Amino acid sequence: MSDHILELLSAYIDGELHGGQLRKVEAHLDECQSCLEEYYSLQALSATLHAAPVPDFPSPERLAADVALRLPRKPVKPMSRRALEIGWWLAPVGLIVAWIFVSTTILVSNAVTAAGDFGLLDSASAWLVAGSSGANYSAFLGQFGLLAGNSLQWAEMTEAFTRTAVPQITWQVSIALLYLSWLAIWWTRHTRQGLGGPFDSGGRPTVK
Amino acid sequence: MDPVKILKRAWHILWSYRALWVFGLILALTAAGSSGGNGNNGARFSGDSSNQSYEAPLPENWREEISKAFAEAGKEFSRILEDGLPALGISKGELTALLWVGAVFVLVMLVVGLVMTIARYVSETAVIRMVDEYEATDTKMTVRQGFRIGWSRTSWRLFLINLIVNIPVFLLLVVMGVAGFVIYTMVAGQSGDFAVAGIVGAIGVVFLAIFVVVILSIFLGLLRHFFWRVCALENVGVGESLRRGFTLVRENWKNVGLMWLVMIGLGIAWMLVSIIAIILTIPIVAITAIIGALVAAIPGLLLVGLFSTFLNGYLPWIVGGLFVLPLFFTLAFSPWVLLTAWQQVYASTVWTLTYREIKALPAETPEMEIGPVGD
Numbered sequence: 398m399s400d401h402i403l404e405l406l407s408a409y410i411d412g413e414l415h416g417g418q419l420r421k422v423e424a425h426l427d428e429c430q431s432c433l434e435e436y437y438s439l440q441a442l443s444a445t446l447h448a449a450p451v452p453d454f455p456s457p458e459r460l461a462a463d464v465a466l467r468l469p470r471k472p473v474k475p476m477s478r479r480a481l482e483i484g485w486w487l488a489p490v491g492l493i494v495a496w497i498f499v500s501t502t503i504l505v506s507n508a509v510t511a512a513g514d515f516g517l518l519d520s521a522s523a524w525l526v527a528g529s530s531g532a533n534y535s536a537f538l539g540q541f542g543l544l545a546g547n548s549l550q551w552a553e554m555t556e557a558f559t560r561t562a563v564p565q566i567t568w569q570v571s572i573a574l575l576y577l578s579w580l581a582i583w584w585t586r587h588t589r590q591g592l593g594g595p596f597d598s599g600g601r602p603t604v605k
Numbered sequence: 606m607d608p609v610k611i612l613k614r615a616w617h618i619l620w621s622y623r624a625l626w627v628f629g630l631i632l633a634l635t636a637a638g639s640s641g642g643n644g645n646n647g648a649r650f651s652g653d654s655s656n657q658s659y660e661a662p663l664p665e666n667w668r669e670e671i672s673k674a675f676a677e678a679g680k681e682f683s684r685i686l687e688d689g690l691p692a693l694g695i696s697k698g699e700l701t702a703l704l705w706v707g708a709v710f711v712l713v714m715l716v717v718g719l720v721m722t723i724a725r726y727v728s729e730t731a732v733i734r735m736v737d738e739y740e741a742t743d744t745k746m747t748v749r750q751g752f753r754i755g756w757s758r759t760s761w762r763l764f765l766i767n768l769i770v771n772i773p774v775f776l777l778l779v780v781m782g783v784a785g786f787v788i789y790t791m792v793a794g795q796s797g798d799f800a801v802a803g804i805v806g807a808i809g810v811v812f813l814a815i816f817v818v819v820i821l822s823i824f825l826g827l828l829r830h831f832f833w834r835v836c837a838l839e840n841v842g843v844g845e846s847l848r849r850g851f852t853l854v855r856e857n858w859k860n861v862g863l864m865w866l867v868m869i870g871l872g873i874a875w876m877l878v879s880i881i882a883i884i885l886t887i888p889i890v891a892i893t894a895i896i897g898a899l900v901a902a903i904p905g906l907l908l909v910g911l912f913s914t915f916l917n918g919y920l921p922w923i924v925g926g927l928f929v930l931p932l933f934f935t936l937a938f939s940p941w942v943l944l945t946a947w948q949q950v951y952a953s954t955v956w957t958l959t960y961r962e963i964k965a966l967p968a969e970t971p972e973m974e975i976g977p978v979g980d
Contacts, residue, residue: 489866489869489870490866493823493869494820497816497819497820497823498816500819501812501815501816501819502812504815505808505811505812505815508811509808512788573873573876573877576869576870576873577870577873577874579870580866580867580870580871580874583867584609587608587609588609
C-alpha cells in the first residue's frame with residue numbers, strides 16, 4: 398500500500414495543487430478508502446465554514462478613529478478667555494523683565510554718575526550726567542543764608558539721597574508687591590479650584 | 606503637577622528631616638546667594654551716589670598725576686621695607702614678619718576656600734540624593750550616610766556644570782572690559798562730539814550686555830536645577846546631564862515655568878520675612894556674639910602667643926584677631942546662618958520633588974491625527 402496523502406488534502410481542496418502532486422493525490426484517492434473519507438470530511442468542514450456569515454471586524458485605522466472620538470475632549474475656550482489667560486501668565490514674566498530693566502538702568506546710571514563725578518568722562522560728563530551734581534534746593538536755600546555749614550551739607554546729602562535712592566527703592570518695592578499680589582491670587586485660585594489651571598497635567602503623582 | 610502640594614511636602618521634609626539641616630548649614634556658609642534656588646536672590650539696591658557730588662573732579666593732567674603717584678608709591682614702599690614704620694612703632698624686622706604672616710593668611714584663606722568649595726558640592730549632592738531616597742523608600746539617612754553619598758564623582762560634576770552655567774557672566778565681564786576700554790580711548794582721544802557719541806554707544810552696549818546676561822543667567826540658573834538633579838540622581842556625565850536636563854525642561858516647560866514663577870514669588874516673600882526675622886533675632890545674635898567671642902578667644906590667644914615671638918606691642922593682637930575673625934563671625938551670626946540653611950534646604954527639596962514629579966509624568970506625544978470616519 399502506498400503512503401497516505403493526508404497532509405496534501407487541504408491544499409487539494411483549496412485547488413492549490415498542480416502537476417505531479419495533483420495527479421498523485423487523485424490517484425491515491427481512487428484506491429485509498431481512509432484518505433477518501435478524510436477528504437469528504439474536510440470538504441464538508443470547508444463548505445460549512447464558507448457558508449457561515451463573516452464577522453464585521455473594523456480596520457485598525459477605523460478602530461483608532463473610533464477610540465479617539467470616544468475620548469473626552471478639551472472644551473474650546475473663547476478667544477477673549479484665552480487672551481486673558483495668556484495675559485495672566487505673562488504678567489509675572491513682565492514684572493521680572495521690568496525688574497531686571499529697572500535694576501540694570503539704576504546700575505548703569507550710578508556707574509555713569511560715579512564716572513562723571515570722578516572726571517573720567519571729561520567733556521561728555523556735562524551732557525551725560527547733567528543734574529547729578531547740579532543745583533539743588535538745599536544749595537538754593539544756602540544762597541540766602543537759610544542753611545549754612547554742617548546743616549547745609551547734611552541737607553544736601555539728605556536731598557541727594559532722596560533724589561537717587563528713594564525712587565530706586567520705590568520702583569523695586571512696587572514691582573515686588575505686584576509680584577506678590579499675583580502669587581497670592583494664583584495661590585487662592587489654586588486652593589479654591591484645585592487642579593484646573595492651564596498648566597495642569599495628569600500623571601502619577603510622586604509627592605506623598 | 607501640583608506646585609502647592611510640592612511646596613507643602615518640601616516644607617514637611619524640611620522640618621522632619623533634621624540631618625538635612627547640617628548640609629543646609631554648609632550650603633549657607635559656602636553657597637548662599639549663588640544657588641538660592643529660585644534665580645532671584647532679592648532686589649539688590651545699588652549704592653546711592655548721594656555723596657559723590659562732593660568729590661572733587663580730577664585735575665586736567667590726571668593721567669600724568671596717576672603715573673607720578675604710582676612711582677612715588679613704589680619709592681615709598683621700598684623706603685618702608687628699608688626703614689619699617691617708625692611712626693607706628695614697627696621695625697624693619699617686624700614688617701618683614703608681618704608680610705610673611707600676610708602671605709600665610711592668604712594661603713590659609715585659599716585652603717579654606719578650597720575646602721569650602723568641596724564641602725559645598727558634596728552637600729549639594731547629599732541633599733539632592735537624601736531627599737530623593739526619602740521620597741523613594743521613606744528612609745531617612747544619617748549625616749554620616751549623607752556625607753558618604755555626597756562624597757562622590759557627582760559633586761565634581763556639579764561643580765563643572767555650575768562652571769558652564771556661569772560662562773555668560775564671564776562673557777559679561779569681557780564685554781564690560783571692552784566697553785571700558787572704548788570709553789577710555791574716546792576720552793583720551795579728546796575728539797569732542799565723537800567722544801560723546803562713543804561713550805553713549807559704549808554705555809548702550811554695557812546696558813544691553815547686562816540686561817541680556819541677567820536674563821540668560823536666570824534662565825540658566827533654572828536649567829541648572831535640572832542639570833544637577835539629572836547628574837546626581839541618574840549618575841550620568843556632565844554632557845549627558847546637560848542634554849537630558851534640557852530635554853526634560855523643554856518637554857515640560859509649562860510645569861517648570863510655573864514652579865519657577867512660584868519660587869521667585871516665594872523668594873521675594875522670603876526676603877521680606879528674613880528682614881523681619883533678622884531684626885527679631887538681634888537679641889539672640891547678641892548672645893551668640895558673646896559665645897562666639899569666648900570660643901574664638903581660645904585659638905585667638907594661642908595665635909597671639911605665637912605671634913608675640915616675633916611681633917611686639919599691639920601687632921600680635923591685631924594679627925591674631927584677623928585669623929579668628931571668620932570663626933567669630935560664623936558663631937556670632939549663627940542664627941542668621943541657620944535661617945539661610947533652612948532656605949537652602951527648602952529650595953533644593955522643592956526642585957528635587959519637582960524633578961521627580963516631572964519624571965513621573967507621561968511623555969508628551971504628538972497628537973494622533975484623526976481621519977474621517979467612514980462606514
